[in-house]
Amino acid sequence: MKFVSWNVNGLRSCVNKGFYEYFNETQADIFCVQETKLQEGQIQLDLGEGYHQYWNYALKKGYSGTAVFTKTEPLSVRYGLEENTEPEGRIITLEFDAFYLVTVYTPNAKRDLSRLEYRLEWEDRFRNYLLQLDAHKPVVICGDLNVAHQEIDLKNAKGNRGNSGFTEEEREKMTMLLDAGFTDSFRYLYPDKTDAYSWWSNMPRVRERNVGWRIDYFLVSSRLRPFIVDARIDSHIFGSDHCPVVLELADLT
Template structure:
């Protein structure tokens, strides 16, 4: 099974930059988006009859939002964390027979760190939520987690220490999550691979010089470790300030066509 995650930073803009070509080329069974920046009815995507579309829109226009396009028929879909709704559209949970898929766009602490307390509180709730799911069946988590966990995960670690996305507090929450029984699939498979990033600033020449951060992830329950096939970061794909990340994993789910 192949899964793809991409922060598109505005789906309507990304569609104009070749989204559909990337979607078809990557050919995922589950394709997850963050930062769709849409409201209901603002876009129609012809993904083909085999894909079901699930959207979680933010109440604020042009902000946040997540989506999942699935070849698999889920048993249930949840739009939020504790309740089946949350105002920023940051999460979708799809339940399948053998696993849960959680697509998430983690809140940014903001440049001045004014949202760091909320971010840390979110992280604690998120970890508890994943552990509740994991008690029932394995979990696959994907999305923009807005943190570079290790120094290997960004270009200029020393210069960025303490900045949003690389504070000790945010990195510590990722450490807690992984310590609670989850694997960072890319780092698990490629523990020493550096210079591979998923986000670059729009400032001139930054992407060309590969001054980036790895903040987009696939995490899985540790019980799925032996079923991992590969994890990839598609650095050459443009259309957003993020690039897609993917996971291939051996799972028993059957694709159910519409």
């Protein structure tokens, strides 16, 4: 099975910057997007026959939002954590026969860290939610997790220490999630690979010089490790300040 996750930073804009071409090229079984930044009815996405579409829109216009496009119709769909609702449109869970798929756009702590406390509370709730799912079936988690976990996951670790996305608190929450029984698929296959990033600032020549961060992930329940065939970062794909990340698993059925 092939999974793709992409923070498109505005789907309507990304559609005009190669989204359809990449989508058709990948032929993913499940394709997830984050930061759609639109409301219901603002786009009619023509993905051709064979894909079921599930959308979680933020109440705030032009903000956040997630979607999942899947060839296989899920057994159930959930929007939110404790409640089946998520006002910022940050999460969708699809249940399939052999696994759960969760796509997520994790809240940013903000540059001044004014949302760090909320972010850390979210992390605890999210981890508990994933553990509840994992008690029933293995879980595939993807999305923009808004954290560079280790120093190897960003270009300038020393200069960014303590900044949003690289605070000790955020990094520790990621460690806690992995220690709870989940695996970072990319690092599982490529533990020492450097200069592998999925997000770049829009400042001049930053992406050209590959001064980036790896903040987009595919995590899997650790018992799925034997099924990991490939995990990659399609950094050659433009259209957003993030690039797509890809996971391939052996058939779980």
